């Protein structure tokens with residue numbers, strides 16, 4: 003029971019941290035639709051390594067729902083869930099393959115997150131030309147994933163000693 | 167850090183950057199100044215305007231309103247009722263293929279070349 007409560011508290015805290023990061027991120031604009039730094043992904047990479055994909059999925063979905071309720075719309079919910087599901091699936095598979103470090107896993111997550119969002123944007127608007135932005139988003143996703151992967155790896159390492 | 171994983175990471179980064187930069191180069195090389203913008207609402211064509219004439223249009227959809235300004239050969243979304251405001255924060259566009267996207271209102275503004283290609287499949 004004690005462990006369960008502790009875990010629940012950790013998940014809640016992670017969800018809050020991810021929400022703050024999405025809020026911060028909403029102020030960073032590159033003038034390209036969908037291009038985001040993916041700051042909340044730091045929390046997801048950390049959770050994926052610390053607890054596992056189920057807990058990460060729960061926090062990630064809750065984060066999408068709550069941020070959409072607070073700062074967005076139903077449409078932005080579909081948009082962010084598509085990105086989150088796709089990136090989490092790819093990150094889980096890559097982590098399981100045990101061939102990449104946290105950095106590689108996070109880069110793949112960053113790119114697929116953008117790809118998922120583009121796919122939804124095309125599905126919603128019916129304008130295929132939006133795929134025009136995919137190369138920019140892929141470069142952005144790779145660089146952002148790199149930074150976030152390095153930061154995530156540091157957090158994972160530091161918090162390893164802390165018993166949470 | 168595990169050396170083998172580091173190598174795999176580096177290969178992943180290299181492949182991702184190479185592929186996306188190559189795609190980017192293809193897009194950049196095929197870029198040309200567009201002549202008109204096609205506005206779509208809910209996936210259907212709403213209007214098309216030439217980039218050569220300055221104008222201000224209010225795009226009314228069931229989801230809200232978007233203000234499209236065409237000035238000096240560029241199209242820009244200057245105001246919108248959508249909650250995220252991402253479309254307004256996009257930079258102005260003038261090259262074929264570029265688009266302004268407002269997901270909440272399901273509005274897109276895409277620049278097309280002079281041959282008046284039909285962008286809706």
Ligand SMILES: [Zn+2]
Nearest residue numbers: 246248253268
């Ligand atoms: Zn908008």
